[in-house]
Amino acid sequence: MSSLDELRETRIGKLKRLEKLGRNPYPVESKRDVSLADAVVDFEKLSKKKILHLAGRVMAIRAQGGLVFFNITDGTATFQALLKKDDVDEKIFNDFMETVDVGDFVGVAGTLFVTKRGEKTLAVSVWTMLAKSLRPLPEKWHGLTDEEERFRRRYLDILFNPDIKATIEKRAKFFSAIRTYLEKNGFMTVDTPVLENAAGGAEARPFLTHYNAYDTDVYLRISLELALKRLLVAGFPKIYEMGRVFRNEGADAEHLQDYTLVEFYEAYSDYEHGMKFVEDMYKYVAKETFGTLQFKIRGFEIDLGKKWETIDFVKLIKEKTGIDILSASEKDIEKKLRDLKVEYDKKGFNTNRGIDTLWKYCRRQIGGPAFLVGVPVMLEPLAKKSEKNPAVVERFQVILAGSEMGKGFSELNDPLDQRARFEEQAKLRAAGDEEAQMMDEEFVEAMEYGMPPAFGFGFSERLFSFLADLPARESQIFPFMRSKE
Structure with a gap:
């Protein structure tokens, strides 16, 4: 079994753990009072609320003993949340530690405060799983140069x-x-x-x-x-x-x-x-x-x-190639393309296609x-x-x-x-x-x-x-x- 398969199985195990705990891993309801961008902009006003509901995808988790800092993003901004073991029911804290991974979507509720480092933060009192992710987000995606891999997983x-x-x-x-x-x-x-x-x-x-x-x-x-x-x-x-x-x-x-x-x-x-x-x-x-x-x-x-600028089609081609397309034959045009070493499609070639190819050769120089x-x-x-x-x-x-x-x-x-x-x-x-x-x-x-x-x-x-x-x-x-x- 590959490491990705193992990680996926681990996450499926956490999903089953959520279900056993009575937490729906994909609930219908998603409570959110404001976007994360609004939480940043209106922080002072929202700090007066007794309880504020936010939601987003978990992008980072940093556990420090009885403290868990985690960042969530909702497409408008990123916001820090703090789950403190001493301030919440032990079950709420343990459930989070046992089941939440980076990539999951969660709803959090609590009060706003500013940390000693000046970080706007939500002190979480309650959290809800909104969507359990089964595949881990790649750690080294940023800077990936493999175009096919990027386009195939464009999300x-x-x-x-x-x-x-x-x-x-x-x-x-x-x-x-x-x-x-x-x-x-x-x-x-x-x-x-x-x-x-x-x-x-x-x-x-x-x-x-x-x-x-x-x-x-x-x-x-x-x-x-x-x-x-x-x-x-x-x-x-x-x-x-x-x-x-x-x-x-x-x-x-x-x-x-x-x-x-x-x-x-x-x-x-x-x-x-x-x-x-x-x-x-x-x-x-x-x-x-x-x-x-x-x-x-x-x-x-x-x-x-x-x-x-206004440019005349016939005059431009004559100026750049020396050929008058209004009087030139199909053979004249094809010869000119060969002389200029311009690639062209020989299948179905005719005067129209030849003139169009000459034009495309000339237009590259027009800013x-x-x-x-x-x-x-x-x-x-x-x-x-x-x-x-x-x-x-x-x-x-x-x-x-x-x-x-x-x-x-x-x-x-x-x-x-x-x-x-x-x-x-x-x-x-x-x-x-x-x-x-x-x-x-x-x-x-x-x-x-x-x-x-x-x-x-x-x-x-x-x-x-x-x-x-x-x-x-x-x-x-x-x-x-x-x-x-």
Whole structure:
């Protein structure tokens, strides 16, 4: 039997001892007057109470003869408690010593006082087991560098690592700030289906599953876009959704397969208005979440408060690589990638994939904040063509620290043009491009009833991980892990 198994058996023995003593190791009732943080802040006022109930997880026990000092934490603060053998019934003291371990959740009641060392403390008169832990908390978790071990037991990672806990709290602030900004500007939140007959709205490989009730294969959504645009047809002028999307692609420091996406749409607007709106929103969210507009991200010094640069897609690629993507052939682009020694996926390779790979090569040098504009029509099947230059679309992307941090455009609302672009995408898909978009007949049909001109924008939790300067998996609460079996 391993030492962990032995420790677990010892704790199970203590659990049985609790039951024999008439103490429920997992009671329903949990009495608590204030959080531990409030106990610290309102100590003077609470010291006047004859009896104060606190609760938390035991994180340390220090026995000194007839004195037992122990620390409890409840997620808001840590507080010291003292059980003194001479001041309580002997059974209360002995039961504690025989059954309580570090990791257990306990309720304690007593009076507040300050020790000779100036430590705010609760003198315990009564204690209650709230949840008996059967596995010992690891003694050397803090500083553990094994990423797989940390992610697999993320709850312990959070418990022992204040930085991870702070990241999760900031993540909550981040999404809260987004909701606040959008709703203050008149946007209504909606929920749309996760399972779809056609996975559209983005260029990505979807997850496939089977719908037993309808005996049909369906896709997990890769975007929120097409469902939200149908709500524009339905007459909602300002809508947004914050939800999970799923893309069955590779994982790296920037990309996840299961993550939170935010998309919003405003009728009777365009991408010119959208750029100003997004810039203001990013500044608001950054300030609310991190308290600053200045960041160090992936080696770049970023100031969201400075003037945002505008970069032309076609001109940038020509400047960095010497190739004009509007006139270059597929062979020209592939040769340029080889000359630049840029890795690319040869399976399903086409002009679109080649241009996208060239762009990703060029963008690494852009610190930002910047707006990328002037994207060729063939790369964006859902955006309106520019009236000034029909070869490109009215689309922009936010660039920070060499990466894309959101995309918006004047939404295409011509159903005939939309169908033609979907058909071109279908040809690419049939030729082996698994990221090309699928034909969505239901969406085109909805558009034929009339969709107002609109601006739309989408961005993911990647923005948070970049502003926090963390790998994508580190900024998620529970990153996906392969089963050990």
